[in-house]
Amino acid sequence: MFENIGWGEILVLLVAALFILGPERLPEAAAWLGRTIRQVKDFASGARDQLSRELGPEFDELRKPLQELRNLRDFDPRRAAVRTLFEDDEPKPNGFSTSSNGSSSVAPPPAFQPPPRPTPLSPGERPPIDPDAT
Template sequence: MFESIGWSEILVLAVAGLFILGPERLPSAAAWVGRNIRKVREFASGARDQLKGELGPDFDELRKPLQDLQRLRSFDPKQIVANQLFGDDTNGTKQNGFSATAQPSIPPVPPASPAVKPDPPKPTSGERPQIDPDAT
């Protein structure tokens, strides 16, 4: 409900309420707001329970498109990329069908020994040295 309100905004509202209402009326006003929010939540949950009781199994079918819309509304591409790159795979199977815990069945290939090149012959006087193509 208050997802977009941070602690700094709540602090600003409390300070503004302190100046507007004064220190003697602020606690009673905060209690009044808390009671009314609780009543609204109770009314909403009661209406949802009543609707769920009347519709029965059709309620879940009605709720699914609303949940899909809510998921689209809270779409965060940064979070999705971070989950794909750094997220923990809880069920062990990735979206591409490969298991995260499966080890490859191909045995690792031992590293090849480096090829030893013979030293090039030393140039005689007046002869140009050979050019090493790997060095250029």
């Protein structure tokens, strides 16, 4: 829930609370906040347990899409690219493969072959038209 809050932000919030509430009301406010957070957690776990009891095995099926969404939230494109490119045991069609010890080897690229030259059009001949390109 508070994954993006660092120690610096917490310190700023504590100093602001000290100035706003004062030193005499700050302990009471911290105790109230702790009780409230604990109560919300108890409500959430009670609701989850009740759903689990009522739905049975269907509850696990409902949780699978949520877990997939959490995995998308934690998606790291760099790690996904590395996994896609380097964690395959089968050689790729372009000659790229990984060995069993995790090191990668790259086959040399094929020699460059220029495309064949098109034949010139005869006089009066219309050039071919690609309908997908227009």
